[in-house]
Amino acid sequence: MTYVERVLEELKQNNPNEKEFHQAATEILLTLEPVINAHPEYEKAALLERFTEPERVIMFRVPWVDDKGNVQVNKGYRVQFNSAIGPYKGGLRFHPSVNLSVIKFLGLEQILKNSLTGLPIGGGKGGSNFDPKGKSDREIMAFCQSFMTELFRHIGADTDVPAGDIGVGAREVGYLFGQYKRIRDEHVGVLTGRGLSYGGSLIRKEATGYGLVYMTAEAMKERGESFEGKTTIVSGSGNVAIYACEKAQELGAKVVAMYDSNGYIYDPNGIQLDVVKQIKEVERARIKEYTNRVQGAKYVEGCKNIWSIPCDVALPCATQNEIDEESAKLLVKNGVKYVAEGANMPSTLEAIEVFQKSEAVFLPAKAANAGGVATSALEMAQSSGRLFWSAEEVDAKLKNIMINIYHNIDDAAKKYGFDGNYVMGANIAGFEKVADAMMAHGIV
Numbered sequence: 001m002t003y004v005e006r007v008l009e010e011l012k013q014n015n016p017n018e019k020e021f022h023q024a025a026t027e028i029l030l031t032l033e034p035v036i037n038a039h040p041e042y043e044k045a046a047l048l049e050r051f052t053e054p055e056r057v058i059m060f061r062v063p064w065v066d067d068k069g070n071v072q073v074n075k076g077y078r079v080q081f082n083s084a085i086g087p088y089k090g091g092l093r094f095h096p097s098v099n100l101s102v103i104k105f106l107g108l109e110q111i112l113k114n115s116l117t118g119l120p121i122g123g124g125k126g127g128s129n130f131d132p133k134g135k136s137d138r139e140i141m142a143f144c145q146s147f148m149t150e151l152f153r154h155i156g157a158d159t160d161v162p163a164g165d166i167g168v169g170a171r172e173v174g175y176l177f178g179q180y181k182r183i184r185d186e187h188v189g190v191l192t193g194r195g196l197s198y199g200g201s202l203i204r205k206e207a208t209g210y211g212l213v214y215m216t217a218e219a220m221k222e223r224g225e226s227f228e229g230k231t232t233i234v235s236g237s238g239n240v241a242i243y244a245c246e247k248a249q250e251l252g253a254k255v256v257a258m259y260d261s262n263g264y265i266y267d268p269n270g271i272q273l274d275v276v277k278q279i280k281e282v283e284r285a286r287i288k289e290y291t292n293r294v295q296g297a298k299y300v301e302g303c304k305n306i307w308s309i310p311c312d313v314a315l316p317c318a319t320q321n322e323i324d325e326e327s328a329k330l331l332v333k334n335g336v337k338y339v340a341e342g343a344n345m346p347s348t349l350e351a352i353e354v355f356q357k358s359e360a361v362f363l364p365a366k367a368a369n370a371g372g373v374a375t376s377a378l379e380m381a382q383s384s385g386r387l388f389w390s391a392e393e394v395d396a397k398l399k400n401i402m403i404n405i406y407h408n409i410d411d412a413a414k415k416y417g418f419d420g421n422y423v424m425g426a427n428i429a430g431f432e433k434v435a436d437a438m439m440a441h442g443i444v
């Protein structure tokens with residue numbers, strides 16, 4: 001048994017029932033073998049054992065009162081995974097499926113993603129099993145205030161800087177920030193994704209989706225191609241999906257399908273994004289509504305069959321494991337050329353294997369969706385410097401970062417003899433910097 005295999009085995013034994021965490025750790029650790037073999041000192045320093053164990057896990061009770069006067073109790077989490085290269089950084093997810101395993105998988109991914117951005121940010125993630133769907137603004141506020149009343153003591157602009165993720169957008173970040181400021185009496189960059197009137201950055205809202213498309217466009221350019229005329233599927237219809245769709249359309253793609261957790265819309269004439277924005281961002285309604293407003297579009301109950309629609313480009317932007325082996329095989333059979341992950345871990349391990357064995361270019365989440373957190377780091381830079389950059393400035397920096405990440409992961413894959421294997425390239429390129437910093441810090 002190799003060092004990597006032993007650590008993975010022990011991780012599974014020591015963290016039973018954390019299936020998402022096991023999945024992310026398996027994907028990462030097994031690809032690090034070449035780096036580990038080149039550095040025997042890592043095993044002596046128990047580097048991988050430390051890398052896969054969060055520095056700190058915070059779990060807390062979140063009590064709040066709903067509109068009927070009933071007391072509700074949710075679970076709150078913050079996993080401060082790794083601060084070797086910078087303060088903990090990563091989003092908060094509010095979704096009923098959130099548990100410790102989900103937050104740990106996201107936190108582990110975040111360490112390497114943040115490293116890939118080239119900016120000084122460590123890895124963390126948090127959230128709650130609270131379900132924002134169907135709640136009034138007052139209920140959302142009550143929940144966010146209670147959540148922050150515990151979280152505030154663990155975070156700080158130089159310690160740990162949360163942001164949004166599923167179920168946490170501008171509204172939630174606003175309530176969370178308001179409560180932090182009230183308790184601490186400090187107007188600082190303790191959260192990113194803030195509103196533009198109180199310290200946020202232009203382009204942060206668009207950054208993950210735009211960044212995903214910038215990287216995919218670079219991969220296309222390297223192959224003498226572009227988005228122009230490419231039939232594209234964007235799953236989800238939240239923050240990442242909407243702005244991935246916007247940028248892909250701007251570059252000439254024909255986006256034909258999107259979904260929410262109830263079902264998908266198929267519009268052979270190309271999705272009208274202003275209609276989706278109105279339904280999702282303004283009305284917070286269901287995507288099904290699209291067919292009442294746009295002629296020729298159809299709605300199909302259930303999400304999975306979206307991947308049976310033939311496409312050139314697949315951009316999964318909803319949630320983990322939304323593409324399983326069967327869906328991956330269908331996509332490949334129908335001739336998909338590019339799969340770029342906007343969501344975190346949207347492909348199962350089996351699906352990744354199918355893509356890797358195919359002709360398709362596969363850009364893994366921790367590289368392809370790094371534009372969001374990279375722009376969060378740009379927001380942190382603006383906060384500390386008391387600056388406000390123009391949209392053009394931030395967008396240019398974002399694009400540059402995404403192009404750099406693409407070439408870094410491409411180079412790392414080539415360096416170890418795995419040309420075109422971007423899963424390997426991303427894991428290795430992200431890990432090298434974190435490993436170097438951890439070794440420099442001694443046994444901590």
Ligand code: NDP
Nearest residue numbers: 165166167208236237238239240260261318319343344372
């Ligand atoms: P949003 O809450 O804005 O949107 C999530 C979208 O995904 C919604 O359309 C939602 O549908 C759908 N969805 C969520 N859970 C499921 C599910 N179990 N099955 C089917 N559809 C589902 O979140 P974001 O757009 O911010 O996040 C999307 C993904 O991108 C996540 O994986 C997140 O971790 C990742 N990500 C986000 C970043 C960011 O900056 N926001 C940065 C990098 C990655 P419904 O409304 O019905 O729930």
Ligand code: 2IT
Nearest residue numbers: 090091163165372373376
């Ligand atoms: O998964 C992610 O990278 C995010 N949800 C964004 C995190 C951030 O701190 O901007």
